[in-house]
Amino acid sequence: MSSAPPPAPATQGKTLLAYGVMVVVTVALFQLVRKAGAGLVAPAPTSPATFGQGSPAAHNDTLFHVLLALAVVIVASRLLGMAFKWFQQPAVVGEVIAGIMLGPSLLGRFAPSVSGYLLPPAVAPYLGILAQVGVVLFMFLVGLELDTSLLRKKTHTTIAISHASILAPFVLGSVAALWIYPQVSSSDVPFGIFALFMGLSMSVTAFPVLARILTDRGIQKTRIGVIAISCAAVDDVTAWCLLAFVVSVAKSKVGHATVTIGLTVVYVAVMLAVVRPLLERAVRRHELVRNVTQQTTALVLVGLLLSSLATECIGVHALFGAFLLGAIVPHESLLAKSMKQRLEDVVVVFLLPAFFAFTGMRTQIGLVSGLQNWLICGVIIVVACLGKFGGSALAARLTGLDGRDAATIGVLMNTRGLMELIVLNIGLDLRVLSPTLFAMMVVMALVTTFATTPILHLLQRGRAEEAAPREGETSEASG
């Protein structure tokens, strides 16, 4: 085997000449062909029969506008995310605000022509699909990151806090619904479903952003950190099961709800009792090979799609299936790590911004106008904090933590982040939330997430066990 062809003795000049002659001959031949064909007549155009074939302009316009929208929102959300990180805020707050600023709330209001060019209404469905596919993949990643051993290592404290941190906001949220329903809901939404959804949306804790805040502050290994992360894991699982329940009730109005719930329970049981052991065995055999092939990636992604489709068929949301599959993949396995590595960057950098833009396009802060509306918005924020912060802090205090630690736990659990926005978008899709209430709830999600870090900072100041926040992190979790 010779490793390369021997250099030919051709001089540079000879080569150039040969090339020139070739090109000239080709162009000349082509001109001859063109002349010869000038008089040819082709059949009359038939109407385009393939449905994928729009007018060329429209077709290219869609791709152009989708790429433009992605570029704009990635840049905007990255920049605002970085700005917020600089103020020691989770990046997700900035990213969500970037989406809202590009939507009808700011850009659409003050520069409608710019907004119409950057994010035209026609691009919304495409951005919506990219966003939804992105969120399905993201929920799988959230599931992967969930350390299920945290759910098993239950202590008196974590059980009390995690339950209180769901039940208290749930009850307070549904009580608040009594006052909110006649004002901003609509008569085609049954009160029961509305109250259920309000309760649920108050009880969400953002597991990923919480984990990120703990790591950023270097307190993830402290007692408080471990309690908070364990409770958030329990909350996450409970909230998604509750969401599955609410969606099934909301979708199938009467009668069918029990079927949906029954099927969901069966599906979860099969996944836990049959698929998980199989996965664990496959993963253990796989670890010996130490190589996650593209074939494996394809298998996992197909599994992810099938699990999403199964839950969507049952009547709960596709996201639930994605999350469930992620959660049953052994957390510390090579498979989990390698899937995370392969998916995370594309999902977080490329697809989640589409979700921020899509959410922003649907958020009309302008609808929250007048004293009355802002009063409702304020009440929602107060109720959300009272339930989540109050419930978990009280439970922590009662199980023996000191006041400061209890307050820290309360503040951490009050972080809502991206999870809340995903739940709210589902609420808007189901029309349980009116656009006005959706905007109010988005404000609530932002305020509660935004409030976490400064309050945490105050609580931690002067504490002996405080570790210096780590700087210069290389990857961020949106949560």
Place this chain on the structure above:
Amino acid sequence: MSSAPPPAPATQGKTLLAYGVMVVVTVALFQLVRKAGAGLVAPAPTSPATFGQGSPAAHNDTLFHVLLALAVVIVASRLLGMAFKWFQQPAVVGEVIAGIMLGPSLLGRFAPSVSGYLLPPAVAPYLGILAQVGVVLFMFLVGLELDTSLLRKKTHTTIAISHASILAPFVLGSVAALWIYPQVSSSDVPFGIFALFMGLSMSVTAFPVLARILTDRGIQKTRIGVIAISCAAVDDVTAWCLLAFVVSVAKSKVGHATVTIGLTVVYVAVMLAVVRPLLERAVRRHELVRNVTQQTTALVLVGLLLSSLATECIGVHALFGAFLLGAIVPHESLLAKSMKQRLEDVVVVFLLPAFFAFTGMRTQIGLVSGLQNWLICGVIIVVACLGKFGGSALAARLTGLDGRDAATIGVLMNTRGLMELIVLNIGLDLRVLSPTLFAMMVVMALVTTFATTPILHLLQRGRAEEAAPREGETSEASG
């Protein structure tokens, strides 16, 4: 720092009891709330003001059908890809056939209801956008994989072969257009553009699938292998520049074409003279840090989007910008490797199947009916092979390779793969190709790609320098 909370002395029973009481109290409270709210009246429903909000059923249906279509096409293309690999064929042949089988040519014809459920027409635009975004990312990866040093290490042989392998099929293709145009084109397509496009689409070589075939057969380091890969690299770059030219001419009909071509030349010059040195310097500084952060990934992806948008604005295709940016990233750098690692699996496993399905949905083999049409299809295949195989084999023979080596080079250069399909889809979008001609050209692409391995096998049999084909590869390139 204590590493975990001390286990609480609570007994299992006590915990369960507390939990039960909590749940019962919550459910009871919620029932009270529901009763209290039963008489509440909410405002009358307003018409939905946010455009992203369709009816809930329609909205979920889109996500469901997109996920279903993805699952179906990933499974089908993986299975057929594996089957074809088993017959030592490039996987891409099987993947493309899977897409065609799911489309109107097979499934749509014999089981229209199944096809209508798995790939309903309404899902085509969404699949199309996923496919196009996937192909943009894929072309960036193809650019990344392109070793530009191959373009500089020119020898007499590679220059002769690479030029002949473009010019010969180009001239033959445009001559064939004289006969094909009056039969299957349509009168709204000017003959000049038609001839240009026919010439171009005959001269495509699939760089990725060629590289893969060489690796699979273990001949990538042999003289033949190096010549073939170098020529394919030159062909790739030339074909994409030609495509940019053809698109600009086709789009801007008269007058504007020169502006487009001028702008394209300026853009390429700026990318090569300004952006590439900057990138090289950044990459060199970066190598010292040995860490590609998520921020870097975001920067590169934004650059990719901007480059695609720039070429789309100029009037050549977004894919050209993506390819160009990939090509100027230093080939051996950590940045190139890490971007490849982060993007490849998601693109190849998740997004390219959408392209196969989309292409399949647009390919109506049924349109190629009757002796006349199949005769045209046969002529297209013969012309494509004569031009590409004949041209490169002849050039190889004339520059001193023996007959068998010359034939091997010819066969390798005749591989068209995915690249051809991307070009054909652009032709269909521009309406230069009628659906019938599109179907014929797809058949040509499949036949020429399919023929490569068996002929190569025959040529290599008994050759002393033949290396045993490697089995059990862990990753595949679609090309």
